[in-house]
Amino acid sequence: MGKVEIARAILAAEAVKRSADHQQLRLIAELDDPHELALLSRIPPGMARLKLEQSAALARLPVLGELMRAGLLDLDRFEVVRKWTQNLDTTQAQTVGAGLAGAAELNSKELRAETEALKRSSAVSYQSMPDGMALLTAHLDAVPARAIFDQVDADAETLAEDGRTWGEKQVDVFVDRALGKGRPVTVRTDVTVSAKTLLGLTEEPGYIPGVGPVDAATAREIAAQGEWDRVCQVPGCTRPAMQCEIDHARGFASGGGTDACNLGPLCRMHHYLKTIGLYRFTREMDGVRHWTTPLGFVYTTRPRPIAEPEPP
Numbered sequence: 001m002g003k004v005e006i007a008r009a010i011l012a013a014e015a016v017k018r019s020a021d022h023q024q025l026r027l028i029a030e031l032d033d034p035h036e037l038a039l040l041s042r043i044p045p046g047m048a049r050l051k052l053e054q055s056a057a058l059a060r061l062p063v064l065g066e067l068m069r070a071g072l073l074d075l076d077r078f079e080v081v082r083k084w085t086q087n088l089d090t091t092q093a094q095t096v097g098a099g100l101a102g103a104a105e106l107n108s109k110e111l112r113a114e115t116e117a118l119k120r121s122s123a124v125s126y127q128s129m130p131d132g133m134a135l136l137t138a139h140l141d142a143v144p145a146r147a148i149f150d151q152v153d154a155d156a157e158t159l160a161e162d163g164r165t166w167g168e169k170q171v172d173v174f175v176d177r178a179l180g181k182g183r184p185v186t187v188r189t190d191v192t193v194s195a196k197t198l199l200g201l202t203e204e205p206g207y208i209p210g211v212g213p214v215d216a217a218t219a220r221e222i223a224a225q226g227e228w229d230r231v232c233q234v235p236g237c238t239r240p241a242m243q244c245e246i247d248h249a250r251g252f253a254s255g256g257g258t259d260a261c262n263l264g265p266l267c268r269m270h271h272y273l274k275t276i277g278l279y280r281f282t283r284e285m286d287g288v289r290h291w292t293t294p295l296g297f298v299y300t301t302r303p304r305p306i307a308e309p310e311p312p
């Protein structure tokens with residue numbers, strides 16, 4: 001084969017790959033299950049969630065999806081646009097996407113610049129809704145956006161229980177702030193665990209974000225065991241096994257030790273999936289584990305050796 005034919009063959013293979021990526025995203029959207037996908041494709045859950053977000057973006061960016069299907073746009077460049085339009089509402093994303101019909105001719109850097117330019121055209125938008133409500137959208141830097149969001153929450157927390165939902169309180173304080181009627185409220189910052197507690201100088205409880213308070217003894221025990229680096233035992237998952245280490249430590253403290261978590265460490269997400277019965281986990285005498293997914297696929301893993309504690 002001459003070099004020209006080789007080059008054409010590479011291009012043809014690339015077009016097939018782009019089209020196949022598009023087809024796979026469509027199927028991933030239909031499956032709509034990042035956990036099953038992670039195991040199917042042997043990718044970490046975070047990557048599976050990204051795939052699912054990409055698949056959902058096909059509906060938000062139909063013009064770009066069509067370019068992919070036709071073999072003219074690759075997944076990497078589609079991802080550039082998806083990433084830079086992910087915080088827009090569907091209508092705004094579709095508007096930006098419609099302006100990128102020439103995306104096939106642009107490299108990823110040019111595509112990102114073009115996407116940004118199209119986004120800047122609608123910094124704050126107003127969209128009336130049919131029920132007398134309206135959608136007010138602001139597109140701005142993440143840092144001030146987060147500060148505004150946290151301030152709204154901090155303000156809302158100062159309101160008394162008066163039958164308003166949390167969302168109603170958020171909107172009320174947001175309106176007060178925007179129209180200049182806000183009161184000074186300091187935004188709270190979460191602290192995890194103090195050094196004094198770790199050193200045993202106080203009995204202040206520790207706090208684990210997303211988990212809740214843990215007593216000082218538990219916090220110290222976990223830290224002393226150095227088990228924070230242990231990861232979830234579900235194939236491909238790389239998350240630290242936070243939830244189960246806590247259950248494990250409590251089990252020991254109360255003289256227990258054979259709770260379900262002792263089958264092996266699980267991250268909070270996979271522990272939850274097991275607890276609600278979506279996944280079935282079993283262990284054989286030699287420690288080999290079997291994970292059965294809702295679709296009936298069985299994945300087998302062997303326990304990973306963990307470091308022995310240093311002799312005193």
Ligand SMILES: [Zn+2]
Pocket residue numbers: 232233234237238239266267268269270
């Ligand atoms: Zn996990």
